[in-house]
Amino acid sequence: MLLFWAIASTIQAQSDSVTTKELRIVEVFGQPITRYAAGSRVTTLDSTFLKVNNAGQLSELLQFRVPVYFKNYGPGSLATAAFRGTSASQTAVLWHGFNINQPTLGQTDFSVIPVTAFSQVDVQYGSAGANYGTGAVGGAILLSSPPSWESGLKLRIQQDVGAFNHLFTNLGGSYGTGKVQLKTSLFRQSAQNDFEFINFTKAGKPREKQVNAATSQKGFTQDLDLKLGHRHTLSFRSWYTNSDNESQPNMTQANTQARRQDENLRLMAEWNHATDKASKTTVRLAYFNDYQHYTDESNNSVVDINTYQAQAEHTIFVQDKLTFRAGAEAQHFSGGNTGYAQAVRENRAAIFGWLRYNPAARLNLSLNLRQGFVTGFNPPLTPTAGFNFYLSDTPNQTVILKGNISRGYRVPTLNDRFWPPGNAHLKPESSWNYETGLQHTYKTNHIRITSEATVYRLLVDNYIQWVPAIQTGLWSPFNLKKVVSTGGELSSELNYTFLNAVVNAGFLYSYTRSEQKKTYLPTAEPLNRQLYYVPPHSLRGYTGVNYAQWLLSANVNFTGLRYTTPENDQWLPAYTLLNITLGKSIRLGAYQFELIGKINNATNAIYQTLEYYAMPQRHYALSLRFNFN
Amino acid sequence: MKKNLLLNRLLVGACLFTNVLFFTSCDNETEQPKGTYESGVFVVNEGNFTKGNGAVSFINTGSKIIETDIFKAVNGRPLGDNVQSMYIQQEKAYVVVNNSNKIEVANANTFTSLATIENLKLPRYFTVANNKGYVTETISYTVANGQVSVIDLNTNTVIKVIPVGLQPEQLVTLPNKVYVTNSGANTVSVINTATDAVEATINVGDAPNSITVDATGKIWVLCGGNTVYTSYPAFDETASTAGSLVRINPNNNMVEASFSFATKGLSPADLTINKEKNKLLYSYAGKVYQFNIAATALPTTALINRSFYGLAVEPNTDIIYGADAGAFTANGKAFRYNANGSAIDSFTTAVGPNGFVFK
Numbered sequence: 006m007l008l009f010w011a012i013a014s015t016i017q018a019q020s021d022s023v024t025t026k027e028l029r030i031v032e033v034f035g036q037p038i039t040r041y042a043a044g045s046r047v048t049t050l051d052s053t054f055l056k057v058n059n060a061g062q063l064s065e066l067l068q069f070r071v072p073v074y075f076k077n078y079g080p081g082s083l084a085t086a087a088f089r090g091t092s093a094s095q096t097a098v099l100w101h102g103f104n105i106n107q108p109t110l111g112q113t114d115f116s117v118i119p120v121t122a123f124s125q126v127d128v129q130y131g132s133a134g135a136n137y138g139t140g141a142v143g144g145a146i147l148l149s150s151p152p153s154w155e156s157g158l159k160l161r162i163q164q165d166v167g168a169f170n171h172l173f174t175n176l177g178g179s180y181g182t183g184k185v186q187l188k189t190s191l192f193r194q195s196a197q198n199d200f201e202f203i204n205f206t207k208a209g210k211p212r213e214k215q216v217n218a219a220t221s222q223k224g225f226t227q228d229l230d231l232k233l234g235h236r237h238t239l240s241f242r243s244w245y246t247n248s249d250n251e252s253q254p255n256m257t258q259a260n261t262q263a264r265r266q267d268e269n270l271r272l273m274a275e276w277n278h279a280t281d282k283a284s285k286t287t288v289r290l291a292y293f294n295d296y297q298h299y300t301d302e303s304n305n306s307v308v309d310i311n312t313y314q315a316q317a318e319h320t321i322f323v324q325d326k327l328t329f330r331a332g333a334e335a336q337h338f339s340g341g342n343t344g345y346a347q348a349v350r351e352n353r354a355a356i357f358g359w360l361r362y363n364p365a366a367r368l369n370l371s372l373n374l375r376q377g378f379v380t381g382f383n384p385p386l387t388p389t390a391g392f393n394f395y396l397s398d399t400p401n402q403t404v405i406l407k408g409n410i411s412r413g414y415r416v417p418t419l420n421d422r423f424w425p426p427g428n429a430h431l432k433p434e435s436s437w438n439y440e441t442g443l444q445h446t447y448k449t450n451h452i453r454i455t456s457e458a459t460v461y462r463l464l465v466d467n468y469i470q471w472v473p474a475i476q477t478g479l480w481s482p483f484n485l486k487k488v489v490s491t492g493g494e495l496s497s498e499l500n501y502t503f504l505n506a507v508v509n510a511g512f513l514y515s516y517t518r519s520e521q522k523k524t525y526l527p528t529a530e531p532l533n534r535q536l537y538y539v540p541p542h543s544l545r546g547y548t549g550v551n552y553a554q555w556l557l558s559a560n561v562n563f564t565g566l567r568y569t570t571p572e573n574d575q576w577l578p579a580y581t582l583l584n585i586t587l588g589k590s591i592r593l594g595a596y597q598f599e600l601i602g603k604i605n606n607a608t609n610a611i612y613q614t615l616e617y618y619a620m621p622q623r624h625y626a627l628s629l630r631f632n633f634n
Numbered sequence: 635m636k637k638n639l640l641l642n643r644l645l646v647g648a649c650l651f652t653n654v655l656f657f658t659s660c661d662n663e664t665e666q667p668k669g670t671y672e673s674g675v676f677v678v679n680e681g682n683f684t685k686g687n688g689a690v691s692f693i694n695t696g697s698k699i700i701e702t703d704i705f706k707a708v709n710g711r712p713l714g715d716n717v718q719s720m721y722i723q724q725e726k727a728y729v730v731v732n733n734s735n736k737i738e739v740a741n742a743n744t745f746t747s748l749a750t751i752e753n754l755k756l757p758r759y760f761t762v763a764n765n766k767g768y769v770t771e772t773i774s775y776t777v778a779n780g781q782v783s784v785i786d787l788n789t790n791t792v793i794k795v796i797p798v799g800l801q802p803e804q805l806v807t808l809p810n811k812v813y814v815t816n817s818g819a820n821t822v823s824v825i826n827t828a829t830d831a832v833e834a835t836i837n838v839g840d841a842p843n844s845i846t847v848d849a850t851g852k853i854w855v856l857c858g859g860n861t862v863y864t865s866y867p868a869f870d871e872t873a874s875t876a877g878s879l880v881r882i883n884p885n886n887n888m889v890e891a892s893f894s895f896a897t898k899g900l901s902p903a904d905l906t907i908n909k910e911k912n913k914l915l916y917s918y919a920g921k922v923y924q925f926n927i928a929a930t931a932l933p934t935t936a937l938i939n940r941s942f943y944g945l946a947v948e949p950n951t952d953i954i955y956g957a958d959a960g961a962f963t964a965n966g967k968a969f970r971y972n973a974n975g976s977a978i979d980s981f982t983t984a985v986g987p988n989g990f991v992f993k
Binding site: 256259470472473475530569574616617 | 685709735920960964985
């Protein structure tokens with residue numbers, strides 16, 4: 006994949022002036038953090054795909070490109086992501102190096118992550134606690150908007166309309182001088198989501214209109230990047246979203262007027278300092294405020310958490326062969342949840358050291374370590390060791406053998422810790438991920454084919470789950486079980502350039518077997534069965550053609566049957582989703598107009614990702630865009 | 635096991651099939667069973683909240699075969715979200731589905747769906763008196779009082795709504811009367827079924843959760859008591875109240891006797907009565923106790939050393955049924971005991987079993 010070309014070229018770049026060359030490389034090839042992930046499977050989402058589909062939620066995009074299982078509580082409703090047979094809480098989501106999982110629940114709701122808020126998405130599979138800290142057990146999703154340092158003014162206006170009264174407006178602009186870059190994006194989205202579905206849980210299987218599923222969101226991102234001399238860069242980033250979403254009841258449930266209002270403010274500053282050859286220092290500060298107000302006929306709860314964070318790291322480059330990074334981070338949470346006995350405060354810290362070493366031209370090694378500190382809940386020492394070995398490395402062809410052993414951990418969430426009654430004996434979850442793979446790249450001037458096969462074994466121990474306490478019946482978190490997930494991923498991507506036409510096509514198949522191997526409480530959950538809502542088979546496929554300012558693309562998501570019970574005696578059937586996009590752009594000097602039409606769920610599939618939560622059948626959307634420069 | 639079930643199913647199916655084709659009636663032949671579920675034990679399974687996996691299981695006590703989800707098996711659709719209770723009247727089963735705001739009415743012998751009583755508000759328990767249905771409804775957990783809806787059993791519609799106390803729970807019938815426990819308060823509401831109005835409100839202990847009638851016609855109410863947690867497991871000893879077992883004389887609606895439980899912070903629940911209706915059974919502190927209605931103090935020795943989420947006694951055999959919902963993470967279990975507390979056997983139910991209905 007692209008990453009490995011990045012690695013090869015980055016080694017050179019790093020020893021030069023970091024402020025220019027490396028940032029260029031960052032822009033093209035992905036986050037530098039994945040450089041320390043030798044031997045891991047990493048996917049960088051196609052930026053064109055991101056741009057074309059920017060009106061939706063991140064979950065709607067990722068479900069067509071990575072074998073992550075999203076549980077959707079309806080379109081635009083709560084959506085959570087799970088990797089490699091693990092749970093949604095075992096997925097770390099980072100924005101420019103800061104974990105943005107909700108501190109209370111320890112997971113990210115992808116329905117409140119608008120795609121316009123970032124320009125790059127990298128996905129790393131498997132545990133990577135040393136690199137990404139808590140939560141990186143099944144995988145990590147890394148969001149960023151690296152500066153392009155382009156000069157001049159750019160403007161963008163976009164209006165989308167779609168089925169079920171979906172409206173999306175985006176205004177964006179950037180201005181750059183090469184030393185200063187300012188980037189702003191504002192968006193507003195709303196949808197009634199009153200789609201029709203067959204309610205097969207009612208007598209006579211009536212066709213009903215979905216109720217209480219309207220969504221409304223607005224927000225902005227604002228980035229300012231500055232070059233101070235040729236050794237310093239300074240960046241300020243802000244990201245605000247305000248969502249007011251009704252919570253779709255499932256087909257069996259009464260409508261209790263459930264509604265969730267979320268406000269997420271994320272502010273960060275980053276300072277980079279590079280010496281001419283040998284080192285680089287980065288300091289980041291962040292402040293997050295996560296507010297959530299949930300109401301229904303019986304509940305009224307507020308979560309309001311402030312998170313203050315600081316990260317500092319220092320990187321040393323030794324003779325092009327060795328890169329060493331050491332760093333530390335600290336987090337302070339304060340705030341509360343209506344359900345807690347009192348307002349809470351918690352401090353967390355971690356120290357880490359990452360090593361990237363190329364002992365020979367054909368061998369890259371990485372060795373990473375992290376130790377987290379949480380009062381009373383210290384996570385284990387978390388190492389990662391990985392390698393890439395170039396079995397073949399010619400101008401046309403590379404074959405890389407990869408391998409990686411990594412540990413992951415997950416610290417109990419604020420809810421686990423502070424929701425009464427709680428459990429004072431709770432331990433952090435701990436995981437070990439073993440994987441190996443082969444990556445093959447073939448390229449000529451016109452064609453590039455990248456294929457990768459990975460097999461893994463992922464062991465998660467002290468898996469935290471809420472169950473009723475035996476004496477009192479009060480629900481509390483327990484280190485309930487040990488889960489082992491084994492599987493593999495096979496992918497291939499073709500890029501072909503031919504007479505002004507660009508064709509790309511690819512697929513990704515994954516097999517997942519995830520089972521409970523041990524239980525620490527008598528829960529009656531059987532051992533050695535597939536965990537529920539883990540599809541054993543998943544296939545993603547995509548193809549696109551760009552020719553003469555036309556764009557035609559198709560994306561397919563096949564998801565195999567998923568058991569809905571731990572006994573594996575009931576299941577949701579397999580489904581296939583197909584989205585088709587057709588677009589045309591017209592350029593008049595500095596002005597560009599684009600018109601994009603989309604058919605979502607083109608095969609009219611009736612499907613659910615979470616049992617009884619209706620999803621819309623075939624529907625359409627239209628996007629009109631204007632770009633200046 | 636499966637083969638027998640299948641055979642049973644085929645026989646019933648064949649019977650229905652012949653009915654349609656030849657207009658013969660299977661019911662006319664006296665040897666023919668009325669349905670697969672003519673005789674046995676129904677297990678009510680709550681399921682997981684919002685997962686729509688509530689179910690009614692059926693134990694064939696003769697063959698000792700349990701079928702996990704009979705409504706779905708017969709009708710091809712799920713029963714609904716959070717199945718709270720079930721009541722059988724004149725060969726009709728009324729299944730109260732709490733978070734679906736409905737009662738599913740099914741043929742009690744075949745479990746074929748007959749009707750759905752809709753637009754209820756968090757319904758809990760159902761009973762029939764004076765040929766009318768009475769269902770307790772929480773409405774929501776923020777309202778000041780719950781209600782009892784009166785149902786026309788011919789049209790399956792609500793004909794009257796009676797305001798009662800907070801979070802009305804179980805109900806029992808006596809001639810022309812329905813007694814309702816208000817579990818969010820400390821009262822029992824008495825509804826006159828001729829006028830369908832509350833004619834008396836009786837003060838009992840805090841959080842009355844279950845109710846039964848004994849052989850002498852006296853009403854027994856089990857109150858859970860009130861536990862005010864400071865920070866778990868610590869609770870406020872003065873603000874909390876202990877559970878109590880209360881006897882009501884229905885002739886004058888007066889509390890005749892009240893037995894207070896020794897320890898605060900533990901809620902007794904699931905009051906039920908034996909075959910002779912002279913011994914009460916209930917769950918307390920993770921065990922099952924038996925109380926003779928003539929006794930003058932609560933028992934200190936348990937009958938069964940196990941914690942249950944639901945408890946009932948089979949009225950013909952005196953066999954005790956205990957529902958073990960476990961951690962709600964997987965299917966639960968139903969345990970059977972002889973009247974003396976000795977274990978008989980167990981069955982795997984659906985998720986979250988909370989009660990039994992005998993037929």
